[in-house]
Amino acid sequence: MTIQAHIASLEKKHGDLEEELQTILSSPSADDREIAEVKRRKLRLKDEMQRLKANTRH
Structure with a gap:
């Protein structure tokens, strides 16, 4: 799983929790x-998600 796909998965879970x-x-x-x-x-x-996004910018 790519980092972007992992972030997308986490975003979906976050929305589900909301x-x-x-x-x-x-x-x-x-x-x-x-x-x-x-x-x-x-x-x-x-x-x-923030940690992963920060790591992808480096």
Whole structure:
């Protein structure tokens, strides 16, 4: 898998997590721990995408 393909895959996963987060937030029984976990996963993906993008510029 090329770096660009890997970044694209991470971007898709990030978007999927955003959709999951919106679904959780719209639920009246939203669990704070579940919200925090999805946000952490999104942040990890974002950090990884930024790291990979920075490495491709060098």
